[in-house]
Amino acid sequence: MHDRSISVGWEQYTAFGLRIGSELKLPELVQSAPGAIEDVVIRQADLTASSDQLKQTNFVMQGERFMFQIPGTAIYAVREGRYIEVCIHPGADMDTVRLFVLGTCMGVLLMQRRILPIHGSAVVIRDKAYAFVGESGTGKSTLAAAFRQAGYQMVSDDVIAVKATASEPIVYPAYPQQKLGLDSLLQLEALQGHKRVRSQKHRFVLTHGNPAMPQYGDLRKIAGELNKYAVPTGDEFYNEPLPLGGVFELVTEASNRKFLCEGELTAVMEQPLNVLECLHTLLLHTYRRGTIPRMGLGEWYFGTAVRMARRVEGWRLLRSSSDFTASEMVQRILDILHKEENSYGSH
Structure with missing residues (x-):
């Protein structure tokens, strides 16, 4: 499915010189006008299949996909310098979830984009x-x-x-x-x-x-x-x-x-x-x-x-x-x- 169709109704932001479409609300960021094609898509996804592997190490590389887990918070995946996927654990604090989206995830994504x-x-x-x-x-x-x-x-x-x-x-x-x-x-x-x-x-x-x-x-x-x-x-x-x-x-x-x-x-x-x-x-x-x-x-x-x-x-x-x-x-x-x-x- 094309990104534009899945991101209809999502929040639009700018940060780090990138246009961001996000399923998660990110109140820390500057909102942008809707309609532009996103450079980055942040969405929720089921990443639980990697849970056991992530318990053994800080992060794993699956091909070009960078994955890590914060216990009690979420599993994160970053790929292609474009996608950040988040699997939020039940009862997780959303401030903490966002902290790692805007921190580690964004840092990895920037490097994938050679920034x-x-x-x-x-x-x-x-x-x-x-x-x-x-x-x-x-x-x-x-x-x-x-x-x-x-x-x-x-x-x-x-x-x-x-x-x-x-x-x-x-x-x-x-x-x-x-x-x-x-x-x-x-x-x-x-x-x-x-x-x-x-x-x-x-x-x-x-x-x-x-x-x-x-x-x-x-x-x-x-x-x-x-x-x-x-x-x-x-x-x-x-x-x-x-x-x-x-x-x-x-x-x-x-x-x-x-x-x-x-x-x-x-x-x-x-x-x-x-x-x-x-x-x-x-x-x-x-x-x-x-x-x-x-x-x-x-x-x-x-x-x-x-x-x-x-x-x-x-x-x-x-x-x-x-x-x-x-x-x-x-x-x-x-x-x-x-x-x-x-x-x-x-x-």
Whole structure:
């Protein structure tokens, strides 16, 4: 049966530069006008025949079909860079079901379409996307949120979709939502009075030491995440593709004081990355990179990362993990890019 007939009446969305027709409601995504042919179809299917096989391993490859199971939630299958099939377990929490559709499933689908998913956050600075990558807890999403507070638009949070075109790497926007921890939300609220930070339309208000919900309604706690919440970004989301200008790797160096400026208030230091270091950073922070060898995409993956490393700038930002330095990091990044721009202009 043709996809158009089975998708009549389904929800239509856009994300990662793709038109999506979905049998499942995906409120996190941007809705699109009906009628266009879908790039991606998300539908329910009976995948229980693979249950026993999936109990033995994290995922299986059946030909070109990637399958995995989240116990108590669903069995998922991704194939041809076009189809995501979901077999929902009875009583499953739908927030959790969607979490893996928009996370692991979409990451695999992007790779099947030869689009590299980078694990991190990205914002728009001077008409280019800049990616923030790093290990868990280094403050990628918090930094992107601080940029939003400073008046910059967000492109992606968690999965950054990058296509290595003939001329330059292109970033395709994800969807208007961030994942932020409670500590980050409270710290960002404290930064509202900073002279470089514009006032937000929606503010957190502290009442007797507890965070009150912002005006746009209760924040939804993200399933499976400790004290992390889904924060809508609304009109602060940039929904057009744009070039990847650079990559900033965030590293905490609490114990190594040589990275800190003695006698200064600053707790952030930067190191430019050469091509090999930039390549290593891209490889290290690829989303769901452990699945790539089993999918037979190793050669494409490495070649794509090499082309990207040669065409974008990279920096490592070292900060003290004991200090909240998001606002300082925003200014440091802007200073770095200003110096780069002046350097290019002088040649």
